[in-house]
Amino acid sequence: MSKILILAQHDGSSINQGTSKAVTAAQQIQGASIDLVVFADDVSTIATKASKLAGVNTVHAVTTSNENWKLAQGIAPKIAELSANYSHVFGPSTTFGKDVMPCVAALLGQNQISDIMQVIDATTFKRPIYAGNAVISVSSNHDKIVATIRTASFKTGDMTSGSANIENHSIENTQTDTKFISLQAGNSERPDLQTAPKVISGGRGIGSEENFELMYKLADKIGAATGASRAAVDAGYCPNEMQVGQTGKIIAPDLYMSFGISGAIQHLTGIKDAGTIVAINKDADAPIYEVADIGLVGDLFKIVPELMEKL
Amino acid sequence: MKILVAIKRVVDFNVRVQVKPDGSGVATDGVKMSINPFDEIAIEEALRIKEAGKADEIVVVTIGVNDAQQQLRTALAMGADRAILVESESEIQSLKAAHSLLHIVEKEQPGLVIMGKQAIDDDNNQTPQMLATLWKRPQATFVSKLEINEDKALATREIDAGLETIEIKLPALVSTDLRLNEPRFVKLPDIMKAKRKPLDVINIDETVAGFDDKELSIENYESPQPRQKGVMVDSVDELVAALKEKGLV
Numbered sequence A: 001m002s003k004i005l006i007l008a009q010h011d012g013s014s015i016n017q018g019t020s021k022a023v024t025a026a027q028q029i030q031g032a033s034i035d036l037v038v039f040a041d042d043v044s045t046i047a048t049k050a051s052k053l054a055g056v057n058t059v060h061a062v063t064t065s066n067e068n069w070k071l072a073q074g075i076a077p078k079i080a081e082l083s084a085n086y087s088h089v090f091g092p093s094t095t096f097g098k099d100v101m102p103c104v105a106a107l108l109g110q111n112q113i114s115d116i117m118q119v120i121d122a123t124t125f126k127r128p129i130y131a132g133n134a135v136i137s138v139s140s141n142h143d144k145i146v147a148t149i150r151t152a153s154f155k156t157g158d159m160t161s162g163s164a165n166i167e168n169h170s171i172e173n174t175q176t177d178t179k180f181i182s183l184q185a186g187n188s189e190r191p192d193l194q195t196a197p198k199v200i201s202g203g204r205g206i207g208s209e210e211n212f213e214l215m216y217k218l219a220d221k222i223g224a225a226t227g228a229s230r231a232a233v234d235a236g237y238c239p240n241e242m243q244v245g246q247t248g249k250i251i252a253p254d255l256y257m258s259f260g261i262s263g264a265i266q267h268l269t270g271i272k273d274a275g276t277i278v279a280i281n282k283d284a285d286a287p288i289y290e291v292a293d294i295g296l297v298g299d300l301f302k303i304v305p306e307l308m309e310k311l
Numbered sequence B: 001m002k003i004l005v006a007i008k009r010v011v012d013f014n015v016r017v018q019v020k021p022d023g024s025g026v027a028t029d030g031v032k033m034s035i036n037p038f039d040e041i042a043i044e045e046a047l048r049i050k051e052a053g054k055a056d057e058i059v060v061v062t063i064g065v066n067d068a069q070q071q072l073r074t075a076l077a078m079g080a081d082r083a084i085l086v087e088s089e090s091e092i093q094s095l096k097a098a099h100s101l102l103h104i105v106e107k108e109q110p111g112l113v114i115m116g117k118q119a120i121d122d123d124n125n126q127t128p129q130m131l132a133t134l135w136k137r138p139q140a141t142f143v144s145k146l147e148i149n150e151d152k153a154l155a156t157r158e159i160d161a162g163l164e165t166i167e168i169k170l171p172a173l174v175s176t177d178l179r180l181n182e183p184r185f186v187k188l189p190d191i192m193k194a195k196r197k198p199l200d201v202i203n204i205d206e207t208v209a210g211f212d213d214k215e216l217s218i219e220n221y222e223s224p225q226p227r228q229k230g231v232m233v234d235s236v237d238e239l240v241a242a243l244k245e246k247g248l249v
Helices: A017-027 A043-050 A072-085 A095-107 A213-222 A230-234 A300-310 B037-051 B066-078 B094-108 B127-135 B188-194 B236-245
Strands: A003-007 A033-040 A056-063 A088-092 A112-116 A118-121 A124-129 A134-139 A145-149 A165-170 A178-185 A198-202 A225-228 A255-259 A276-281 A294-297 B002-007 B009-011 B033-035 B057-064 B082-087 B112-116 B139-149 B152-159 B162-169 B172-176 B199-203 B217-222 B231-233
Touching: A003 A017, A003 A072, A003 A095, A017 A033, A017 A088, A017 A145, A033 A043, A033 A072, A043 A056, A043 A165, A056 A072, A072 A095, A072 A178, A072 B127, A072 B139, A088 A095, A095 A112, A095 A145, A095 B094, A095 B127, A095 B139, A095 B152, A198 A213, A213 A225, A213 A255, A213 A300, A225 A230, A255 A300, A276 A300, A276 B236, A294 B236, A300 B236, B002 B037, B002 B066, B002 B094, B009 B066, B033 B037, B033 B066, B037 B057, B037 B066, B037 B112, B037 B139, B037 B172, B057 B066, B057 B094, B066 B082, B066 B188, B066 B199, B082 B094, B094 B127, B112 B127, B127 B139, B127 B172, B139 B162, B152 B172, B162 B172, B231 B236
Parallel strands: A003 A033, A003 A088, A033 A056, A056 A165, A088 A145, A112 A145, A198 A225, A198 A255, A255 A276, A276 A294, A294 B231, B002 B057, B002 B112, B057 B082, B082 B199, B112 B172, B139 B172
Antiparallel strands: A112 A124, A118 A124, A124 A134, A134 B217, A178 B162, B009 B033, B139 B152, B152 B162
16 A cells, blocks of 8 residues: 655744645545645644645644755655655655655665656656656666655645644754754745636746736736746846746646747746747747637737737 | 766757657657756856866766767767766666766765756756765755855855755755856867867776666657647736636636
8 A cells, every 4th residue: 555745834823735736646645645744833733724625634744943844855854754654755846845755765775757647557657758748658676666756737725624644753963064043035025826716827928027018017907927938037027037948847737828928848838838828929920829719819918908908 | 086987868849759659658760969957057066166176177977878878979079087987788776877977976986976956867966965865965955156165165056935054064966956057158269179088988887896787668759739729819808707716727
């Protein structure tokens, strides 16, 4: 039988939905028994929230110090230690999971299966490579499987009605070579890009940081999160956490509306799980139209104001 | 301080790779090969640290086929001082790469290791973290700003929530994100000069003695599911109508 330990991600106050998506993926392994591990300096409140995720039996609540719960070197050894009784160790494929999980894999002497997009059975999984231009089936016949779960490929499950047991742990030797200094967080008033059902996204065609206000206004009008192509972030039109694509965020909203984005393959891989993709670009030959469900060719500076009026 | 930069030879980012019809892999014959873009950023960062007087030698290393010497020569032309090719005819997975690089790290004793956060071929995003772990030194992944202050470094990381700053004690490992810098172009005279810079070749077996590899098996390659063909509309009114019909607005 599969015993699966999942690394829970949180921001100090709530559990990241990526955790729930990892639980959803784990539940697709037949007969799996699922536990979580959560780290925090003051762990009890967040552990209680973790215990509400339906389908979880036990939450290992680990008390850390000096904000070590934010640091891969601060928590990876404990995850590796706890994994002794498990067949699988999963983490969400967020920047947090991507930072920590390979450390766990190295401590366990395993290769990691990154970005699982489909569970075939307990030991075989599908994952994308080459910016999603190919999909491979990977299997492991070793004693432990360490993996990250591509969050855009799995649904958020029930995060409120669970009743897992909480088991308390602590870390004896706190590392001091890596220290958390600060977090400059992005705009928190709009919906979270990774979980929002609607996303308004701008590219190089937006032309400037000032013009990007158009995207924010349209997003606020329909209650959407905002995203961007790499070109827009590189040009300084908007902050890095808005980047969607191979090396940014992989998202799966119900509606993705892109403005002035040509659609490089690296960007398309970040949106191809979206329900409906709308493309608005002045270049009718832009590759974004190859994946768009609805395309409109024209000047976005005329189209956006008209959309604001008619939506 | 010595900086070790680890790079990978990959299919150029402009190439749209295709899965072979028999599902045995992707077609890479005759396609353009380049330094992994994130690794180019790693080389550039090392050069800037050296130019700021905070490092005195840059060693660039790769694991790969003999032809990967081309990518090492490019790194030398950019300004690295010497290169090491760990030759492997067969493709290896992340953990073996990390063990092999650990061997080089132990031999070279760098104060800083810089590498790209992920290779754009297998998109694994693992080797830097694995190497830091095996080396038992701090890691700063996905770095967009790096400041070296004697025996410490301040690293700004691009994370989902925004920009996180951490302090790491050197020696340490840094993995690069896109906005750390813009790599320089190589000039022709530098390409000529690079031909005379030292490039050592060693076999991978010499670097992974005693390592028990637990390879994952890759069973099949397939093309991604294509999206269904969409429709083009001619006006904002039609667009709004289409969105309303789908219940999206």
